[in-house]
Amino acid sequence: xxxxxxFFDMNSRIIGNALDSISEHDMERLISDCERTxxxxxxxxxxxxxxxVPICDKFVGTMLSLGLDAGFLHMNSAVHxxxxxxxxxxxxxxxxxxxxxxxxxxxVELLRKREDVKxxxxxxxQQSVLADTMENKILIxxxxxxxxxxxxxxxxxxxxxxxxxxxxxxxxxxLRLDLERDFKPNHPxxxxxxxLNHE
Numbered sequence: 001x002x003x004x005x006x007f008f009d010m011n012s013r014i015i016g017n018a019l020d021s022i023s024e025h026d027m028e029r030l031i032s033d034c035e036r037t038x039x040x041x042x043x044x045x046x047x048x049x050x051x052x053v054p055i056c057d058k059f060v061g062t063m064l065s066l067g068l069d070a071g072f073l074h075m076n077s078a079v080h081x082x083x084x085x086x087x088x089x090x091x092x093x094x095x096x097x098x099x100x101x102x103x104x105x106x107x108v109e110l111l112r113k114r115e116d117v118k119x120x121x122x123x124x125x126q127q128s129v130l131a132d133t134m135e136n137k138i139l140i141x142x143x144x145x146x147x148x149x150x151x152x153x154x155x156x157x158x159x160x161x162x163x164x165x166x167x168x169x170x171x172x173x174x175l176r177l178d179l180e181r182d183f184k185p186n187h188p189x190x191x192x193x194x195x196l197n198h199e
Contacts, residue, residue: 011146011155018159021141027163030120030138031170033091037118038171042089043069049076049103051153052095052160059164066172067182075103079110086111091118093164097156099128108134122163124156138163 034044044063046056056072063070071085073092086092092111096104099121108130111117121130121137131139140163145154177183179196187193 007146014142014144014146014155015158015162018140018142018155019162022138022163026136026138027166029136030093031167031174033118033120033136034167034171035174037089037091038068038175040089041069042087042091043071044167045071045073045086045090045092046095046164047073047075047078047092047107048095048160049074049101051157052097055157055160055164056095058161059168062165062168063171065183065186066168066177067186068168068171068175075101075107078107083110086114086117088114088116091120093120093122094130094134095122095160096130097124097153099123099125099130105129122160 037044046059048056053072053074060070060072073082073085094104094108108119111119119134119136121134122140123131123137124140124142125131126139126141131137140156140159142155142159144150145152145156147154172182184196187196
């Protein structure tokens with residue numbers, strides 16, 4: 001087996017086992033909370049730092065492409081005014097591998113003071129400052145990042161993306177979104193737009 005296949009096989013196994021560790025009950029609760037938030041006319045916000053930033057961006061991009069209200073709140077800029085995007089009735093998903101990053105803990109403390117804002121945590125530590133204190137959480141058991149030192153954000157960011165994309169895709173099903181009505185108007189250009197205009 002060559003190096004590439006070994007890497008693929010190892011990380012496919014790690015990611016598969018990690019996905020199996022996710023509580024179906026908690027995942028169902030997260031999706032249901034997001035559905036209620038959208039149905040009530042509020043938005044779902046993803047918040048992260050570092051390598052989780054593009055993961056949040058991808059999720060938000062998918063939500064917006066479906067016509068669903070969503071936003072990204074960068075943890076560093078949140079305390080410099082960007083918290084103004086969080087309104088009453090919104091839901092904020094916090095991405096943090098350790099559940100103990102200073103900026104993340106501080107932001108959660110601030111958001112807890114906001115009226116009627118639901119907070120969800122996605123993390124990889126079964127016990128941490130946030131895992132121990134947040135009621136709503138998805139805790140993923142992951143054995144290794146897949147790099148040389150088990151430290152480079154690799155498998156954890158992939159898992160975060162899978163979880164968030166699952167939320168977006170399942171929302172599209174539960175909200176009975178329509179390809180012509182909800183998706184096509186948001187894709188007038190590019191390969192997707194060209195395909196939709198010829199179907």
